Amino acid sequence: MYLKRLELMGFKSFANRTELEFVPGVTAVVGPNGSGKSNISDSIRWVLGEQSAKTLRGSKMEDIIFAGSDTRKPVNYCEVALTLDNSDHTLKIDYTEVTIARRVYRSGESEYFINKRTCRLRDIIELFMDTGVGKEAYSIIGQGRIEEILSTKSDDRRGIFEEASGIVKYKARKKEAEKK
Ligand code: ATP
Numbered sequence: 197m198y199l200k201r202l203e204l205m206g207f208k209s210f211a212n213r214t215e216l217e218f219v220p221g222v223t224a225v226v227g228p229n230g231s232g233k234s235n236i237s238d239s240i241r242w243v244l245g246e247q248s249a250k251t252l253r254g255s256k257m258e259d260i261i262f263a264g265s266d267t268r269k270p271v272n273y274c275e276v277a278l279t280l281d282n283s284d285h286t287l288k289i290d291y292t293e294v295t296i297a298r299r300v301y302r303s304g305e306s307e308y309f310i311n312k313r314t315c316r317l318r319d320i321i322e323l324f325m326d327t328g329v330g331k332e333a334y335s336i337i338g339q340g341r342i343e344e345i346l347s348t349k350s351d352d353r354r355g356i357f358e359e360a361s362g363i364v365k366y367k368a369r370k371k372e373a374e375k376k
């Protein structure tokens with residue numbers, strides 16, 4: 197599985213619809229300060245379900261919607277779509293290409309989609325469980341995260357290994373079952 201495409205519409209500095217294509221292997225995003233490099237990684241966290249505005253470097257969720265510039269009016273909603281190549285069927289879903297998308301309006305309501313069909317955030321979280329992808333997983337290592345991994349409580353560290361070994365979904369199901 198690999199990241200194939202990322203589409204941004206009205207997300208932070210990306211006022212216009214912007215499409216980024218990726219190929220297997222290493223991709224580096226380069227550009228001057230303030231050109232939007234970190235906004236790209238924020239968009240990936242967000243589409244994977246991030247709920248914290250602070251993690252996305254804002255103070256409220258609305259801060260991720262393009263706020264306008266000297267020449268452009270603000271927009272009313274933003275959308276991010278992330279497409280993964282799933283020909284190796286890492287994701288347990290019957291498609292060789294999987295697109296997850298999220299849209300949010302200024303009113304605050306978020307909508308989620310898997311291959312254009314509306315779904316719950318929970319469906320997205322479950323889809324990525326134990327794959328290493330996900331807002332809390334190890335596929336996105338932010339600045340300072342390595343230090344955090346080395347120094348945080350043993351319980352948090354264990355979480356990373358549990359995700360890597362693929363047992364998180366069983367633990368989540370057990371917890372669900374215990375609630376019932
Ligand atoms: P650096 O090299 O300094 O890390 P960067 O390329 O990572 O820079 P970003 O932090 O991704 O830059 O982008 C910052 C830019 O995004 C700022 O110019 C900021 O004004 C703009 N920006 C952030 N949120 C919005 C928004 N809601 N609407 C419009 N522009 C935004």
Ligand code: MG
Nearest residue numbers: 230233234235
């Ligand atoms: Mg940056």
